[in-house]
Amino acid sequence: MRKIVLLFCLALCVGIWGQAHAGTIYMEDFEDGVADGFTLNSLWHVTQNYPLGGSYALGFVQGETAGSTPNGNFDTGATVFGTAYGPFISLPSAPAITLTLGVYNNGEHSAGTYPTYWDQFNLYLYDVTGASTLLASTSQQGVGIAPIYEEMINNLTINLTLFAGTDIQLAYSFNSGDSIGNGYPGTRVDTISITTGTVVPEPASLLLLGSGLLGLAGINFRKKGRG
């Protein structure tokens, strides 16, 4: 019986410990109507048109009617391209760091198993030296590059553990490449989150861990007293 109680308490402590260690270090869902810390250019803006979560998203599109359908387009009559640069984010030295976000892209592309994409979206990561890593793409395949499929919401999960302990910047890049076939609903990015485990336990979980150990000591004491 004592072993069972002990195991239960240990499981509880580990559970609390684990929860306390899973932390959000960055979150942007655009629900305050502001892309905080972003540098936006070209057609990139916070939009109420077709958010992937809540009421607002980041979009590369123009002439929208606010609503839940992907209307509007990026047809300005010329080649359009632009990058939305997010803020620099300091990643802690943690054993696991994960980026999750939603991406919707609807641009000019051919049909088939391996389509040609004339209107392309790419997600890049920049380090402080300006070196870039391609994290996700509509049009480029490769190891470590998450595919983005057209005309559907892509819920991406990207491992950033490689960049633990460094400052990074995420960059959301759209390029029509040409001036034709641009009457499409464009791109939406939403619910960008970076989570990590931390190596330093929070005071609250230490307190719980401490009281758990005291509880164990109490059980031990009572058992001995009765025997």
Ligand SMILES: [Ca+2]
């Ligand atoms: Ca915001």
Ligand SMILES: [Ca+2]
């Ligand atoms: Ca949102």
Ligand SMILES: [Ca+2]
């Ligand atoms: Ca085009």
